[in-house]
Amino acid sequence: MIGLVVAMLAAAIGIVGLGITASRDSVDDALVTEKVDELLAAAPAAVEAPAGESVLPVFVPKAELLPVPATEINVSYAPAVPPASGRTTPAIVEVHFEVVENVVAIDPATGVEYETWGFRLNGDSQVNMGTPGPMIRARVGDVLRFTLTNPATSTHPHNIDLHAVTGQGGGAADTTVAPGETKTIEARMLYPGMFMYHCAYGDVPLHIAHGMYGGILVDPAEPLPTVEQEVYMVQSEYYTNSTEPGLVETDRQSLTDENPSMVVFNGAKGALSGDNTLTMAVGDTMRIYFVNAGLNLDSNFHPIGSHWDAVYPEAALLNPPIRGSQTTLVAAGGGTVVELIGQVPSTIVLVDHALTRTFDKGALGTIVVTGEANPEIFEALGDGVPATDDSPAAVAGETVEIVAGSWNVQDMDAPDEFAADESPADYSINELRIAVGTTVTWINNDEQIHTVTDVDGAFDSGFFATGESWSYTFDTVGEFEYFCIPHPWMRAKVIVEG
Ligand SMILES: [Cu+2]
Known part of the structure; x- marks a missing residue:
C-alpha cells in the first residue's frame, strides 16, 4: 500500500518535475526524493484502503458460524442502543420483527392521532407504536438472519428493505408478507x-410516510471507542391533512409535493423533550446513531449550544471521523454517527437547522447537561461587569413563573402581541412593575423549554428547561416586552421605574 502511495506521489511530482525541466536545464533527483518524503510525512495516516482495494470482511462460511452468545443483545427500542457486544469474531444475529398497525398519538401533548404502521419485536404486544422500529446491532462479517411476520390482523402487505443488506431490494422482495405470513432472509x-x-411495499412513499422505518448499526471490526452514553435517533416526516387534535389522515399530495405537516425525532413530537429529554453529566461524551428516514427532506442536524466533537459522515464507519463540526448534513435515506461532549451545565437543543422544521413542525430534542459550571468555557456577564464578592447588594429580586401548559395555551397562529388581560396567562405576572436595579428570575415550571427574549433585543435567556431558571438585572428605566422564541405567542412585560 505504501509502495502504491509512493508511486502515485512520485508520478505527481514527476509532472511537477517536467514543469521544472521546461524552465531549467535539469531536475535535482535528491530534491524530488526529499519532496516525496515531505509529502508522505504530511499525508493522512488513515488512508487504509484506497478505491480498488477491498474493504470487505473475510467471510467465515455460514455453516461454521454460531448464534451470538446468549448474553448478547441485538435489538432495542428508541432512544436506547443495544450495548456493544465486545465480540471479536462473526456470528449469526437472529432478529424477528412483526408489523404493527395502530392509531397512536404523534403529538401526545395536543392529541394529534394518526394510523402509524411500523415494526416491533415479534410478539411484543406491550408496544403499540412501531415508529421508529427497533434498532438492530450487529458486527461486520456477521450473518443477519431476519424474520418478518405480518399479523393476520394487518390491513396491508408489508416488507423490509435494510440498507445494510446486499441483495435484491435489500431483502424487500423476499420478505414481502401478506397479513398472516412470515418470511426469513439471511444476509x-x-x-x-x-x-x-x-x-418497500407497493406505494413505498406511503408506507414510509406511515412510519415504517428504523436503523441497523453494523459495528466495525475494530469497535468505536467506548463512550458514556449511546442514543438511537431517527428523523422523519408526517404528511397529514391537519395538525389539529384528533385523528388526522394522510395528505398524499403533500407527500408528492415534499411538504410535510410535521417533522419529528423518534416518531412523535416530544419524543425527546419534556419528560422524554435526554440527560448527561458534564464531562461525558454522548454518541448518537442517527438515521434520516425522510421521506423527502435532508436533515441539517445541529446541537444548539454545543458542537459535534466528532462526526462520522454518512455513518460510513470504515472512515475516520471529522472533528469539530457545527451542523452535519444527513441525506434522506442515510445516516450519521455524531458525538458531543457535555462541557457546561445547559440544555443542548437538537434540531434540524432548517429551523421552521423545529419551530413550526416539531423536530426538537433536548439534552439536559448537569454538573459543575466552567466559566473558562462559558460565563454570563449580565450587564458586562463580572460578579465579585464585593458587588453592591442587589435590590430584592422578583420571581416570575412560566406556568405549566404555557407552551400550549394558544394556537401557533395567535397574534404575537402583548395582552395585559391574557387568560390563561403564560406567566405568573403578566405585567411586572419593578424599581431600577431589580433582578428578576424566571422559573420554568412548564414541561417544555422556553426562552425569555426581549422583543427589541435587550436580553435573551437562551433555552432553559423544566425546573431551570434564568435571571436578569434591569439597570435602565423603560418598558421591556418579552416573548419566548419557540412559543412566540407567549408575551409579557417588565416595566422598570426610576
Ligand atoms: Cu409497509
Whole structure:
C-alpha cells in the first residue's frame, strides 16, 4: 500500500518535475526524493484502503458460524442502543420483527392521532407504536438472519428493505408478507455503518410516510471507542391533512409535493423533550446513531449550544471521523454517527437547522447537561461587569413563573402581541412593575423549554428547561416586552421605574 502511495506521489511530482525541466536545464533527483518524503510525512495516516482495494470482511462460511452468545443483545427500542457486544469474531444475529398497525398519538401533548404502521419485536404486544422500529446491532462479517411476520390482523402487505443488506431490494422482495405470513432472509453484513431500514411495499412513499422505518448499526471490526452514553435517533416526516387534535389522515399530495405537516425525532413530537429529554453529566461524551428516514427532506442536524466533537459522515464507519463540526448534513435515506461532549451545565437543543422544521413542525430534542459550571468555557456577564464578592447588594429580586401548559395555551397562529388581560396567562405576572436595579428570575415550571427574549433585543435567556431558571438585572428605566422564541405567542412585560 505504501509502495502504491509512493508511486502515485512520485508520478505527481514527476509532472511537477517536467514543469521544472521546461524552465531549467535539469531536475535535482535528491530534491524530488526529499519532496516525496515531505509529502508522505504530511499525508493522512488513515488512508487504509484506497478505491480498488477491498474493504470487505473475510467471510467465515455460514455453516461454521454460531448464534451470538446468549448474553448478547441485538435489538432495542428508541432512544436506547443495544450495548456493544465486545465480540471479536462473526456470528449469526437472529432478529424477528412483526408489523404493527395502530392509531397512536404523534403529538401526545395536543392529541394529534394518526394510523402509524411500523415494526416491533415479534410478539411484543406491550408496544403499540412501531415508529421508529427497533434498532438492530450487529458486527461486520456477521450473518443477519431476519424474520418478518405480518399479523393476520394487518390491513396491508408489508416488507423490509435494510440498507445494510446486499441483495435484491435489500431483502424487500423476499420478505414481502401478506397479513398472516412470515418470511426469513439471511444476509452478510458487508460494510460497517448506521443504516436505515424501511418497508418497500407497493406505494413505498406511503408506507414510509406511515412510519415504517428504523436503523441497523453494523459495528466495525475494530469497535468505536467506548463512550458514556449511546442514543438511537431517527428523523422523519408526517404528511397529514391537519395538525389539529384528533385523528388526522394522510395528505398524499403533500407527500408528492415534499411538504410535510410535521417533522419529528423518534416518531412523535416530544419524543425527546419534556419528560422524554435526554440527560448527561458534564464531562461525558454522548454518541448518537442517527438515521434520516425522510421521506423527502435532508436533515441539517445541529446541537444548539454545543458542537459535534466528532462526526462520522454518512455513518460510513470504515472512515475516520471529522472533528469539530457545527451542523452535519444527513441525506434522506442515510445516516450519521455524531458525538458531543457535555462541557457546561445547559440544555443542548437538537434540531434540524432548517429551523421552521423545529419551530413550526416539531423536530426538537433536548439534552439536559448537569454538573459543575466552567466559566473558562462559558460565563454570563449580565450587564458586562463580572460578579465579585464585593458587588453592591442587589435590590430584592422578583420571581416570575412560566406556568405549566404555557407552551400550549394558544394556537401557533395567535397574534404575537402583548395582552395585559391574557387568560390563561403564560406567566405568573403578566405585567411586572419593578424599581431600577431589580433582578428578576424566571422559573420554568412548564414541561417544555422556553426562552425569555426581549422583543427589541435587550436580553435573551437562551433555552432553559423544566425546573431551570434564568435571571436578569434591569439597570435602565423603560418598558421591556418579552416573548419566548419557540412559543412566540407567549408575551409579557417588565416595566422598570426610576
Ligand atoms: Cu409497509
